[in-house]
Amino acid sequence: MKKVVITGIGLITSIGIGKEEFWKNLLSGRSGISPVTAFDTKEHFTHLGGEVKNFSPEDMGLSEYIDTCSRASLLAISATKLAIEDSGLNLSAEHPTDTAVCIGTTMGAVQSSEFINEQMVLHGVQQFRREEISKVPTHSTSSIVSRLNKLSGPSMMFSTACAAGNYAIGYGTDLIRLGRAQIALVGGAEPFSKVAFTGFNQFKAVAPEKCQPFDKNRKGMMVAEGAAVLVLESLEHALERGAEIYAEVLGYGLSCDAKHMTTPSVEGIVLCMKKALRYSGITPDEVDYISAHGTGTIANDRAEVAAIKEVFGNRYREIPVSSIKSMLGHTMGAASAIEASACALAIKTGYIPPTINFETPDPDCDVDCVPNVARKQEVYIAMNNSYAFGGNNASLILKKFS
């Protein structure tokens, strides 16, 4: 089977634009949580979130798209631009027909919907500009990534909620292996959403101050935004052009809980991790880092740790399991794409990012969560977990390229 490797990473996150700033801040345990400014939160129970405060499409050289693109799309095209630059490829000139695009999201251009709704409900506006309406369809995001880069390969939009990034990376890998693309731009994008913020607040699932995965006194998750796009290409293509390789994508597994829309199921998560290992042709003994879904809710953390215990047996304490959501909050459809980038960077640099805000161990979550401080440790095989509303689970396996 054709090998697929990651040769470019583009990130727009609350702790850094671009992989250098992101990685430096991630390893130093910096939090991206700040007061929400996208909308007024005074009527909400909590007031903090993971907004990307210094994101500016102008600085990215994309000002001409501000009027016609949703924030989801702006985040996606910006991350794409950084990823392509990082890869050194000239896609529109050299690979217009054999580059695929796969982007994941939870609610897509939800900020554009919220804007229209607010205009209608609070201000009685009845007429909207065509540009404003055209931002709303979910696939406006995958489409603008393809169009802007002049790519005619398959252009896919995955709406599988908080596991969407991994779905997109996985299918991009499939398309290269199936010979339908030589290169794939894959990842996820999510704008800061009032609907998500309100919903999770009403679920009493949002932490008031900080996200504390695996901590006994955790108070919940943090709503956040961001985007990550990775450049995938066939190994032979990467070698031929002398590209820098971050990691190899070994495979991925999907499963569905088929139980409950919002409560995770241990059975479903176990199945997902086992499929990922099987399709990657490796055993549980070979995994040496797990990037947890780790939202910081009791339900998620306990289910995930129980599942890790079942899959990895006695070895579970030996494997570092960290959650970078402790720093970024939950970037929804972008989360697993950002986390996959972190896995690739961990493999490349030999450092594992920490779980910050860890104070009191939870006996039910006694994994080695790399508490508070990054660790210098070689990673050969990383597993990137993601679980979503609806019981959509996706685990991705990356391997050091040698």
Place this chain on the structure above:
Amino acid sequence: MKDSELVITGIGIISPAGIGKDAFWQGLCEGKNCLGDITLFSTDGFNVKKACEITDFNPLDFIHKRHLRTLDRSTRLLIAATSLALEDSGININEQNTFDTGFVAGSTFGSLHSIFQFDREGLIEGPKYVNPSFFPNTVINSPASQAAIQFKIKGFNTTISTGLCASLDAFIYACDFLRLKRANTVLVGGVEELCEEIFMGLYQCGLLSGLDGSEPICSPFDKNRNGLVLSEGAAVLVLERKEHALRRDAPVLAMVVSYANSFSPNKKQSSGLEISINRALKSANLKPEDIDLVFSSANSTKELDRLEAGVIKSIFGKKVKITAIKSTIGEPCSASGGFLLSSASMALTTKLVPPTVNSKELDPECDINLVTEGGGLSGLKRVMVIGSDPYGNSSAIILQGYES
């Protein structure tokens, strides 16, 4: 027998033309009038008052009352179509086969109404008074995930949002997963509900037929076409590997020959569709003349119809027969691919071609061999389904009849 051979063994449909595949097919072949006054929301302030709304859908026929309360219309439609598809194929999902069964749905606007309603409640009542039990409906994968919960489908669950191509892309994704042996059976389709948000959006973008107050009419490729008629519904097909279907003596409706999807990155939107069609033909070693009938996704809008007619002419010439079922059922957005694939399968089993109704005088730029009178086509062996989306997506899928 190649292990990559895939077959369609069941169809479940909730559509304005009928509920269940037989009623749907009869409605299409008769060119049933599906247009009616919109009852799901107020059309005050709009010049257009009609759409293809499903009026005889009773969710209680498919979903227990206790589960129904919080499910939005999209979810109800998709669960109902799934129920019919499973019944049609004779599959019973159980602990033995559930891990080898997947679910893939195309849905782009499926949760839009739920997002707007949830947000509206927050705007009017205040965010502390919003009912959290409706929050799960706001994720776009909610219909597909609820269907998985309802029928306990545990293999995998994927929602694809590529607009008018969503169900076709979902079908392609499902085929890939079967060929990669990640499942034995995949339920695949699409859903979209009629709601005021989509209606308003299309209305204000000038895409609906009857904007001037005249009776809306969907007349694909017609010289006087003036826009689309909004529709809704859900279609789910049961797709499995041939050997799996034969082992369980399943009723095979059609076989998958090949498929491709691509994107048009430039103003000349035809390039992507050309690539998709040519790749689908090439990967099956077929020539254009090997296709007996094309199911077009033309929806009576100026650009899309012209685009599809132009590409069909350039690849197939003017001989190949073309039909556009949206003339009868309207534009159900993400569900349209499911309806197209279902009718293509039905055409192959019944050797009937559904007519393109309403199209009386062809646009000179769309001078194709349009089937305006339905009827039998005895030699019907292989059909192509195509889809195009205004944002640039395009897909092509070739199916052929099954002979044991």
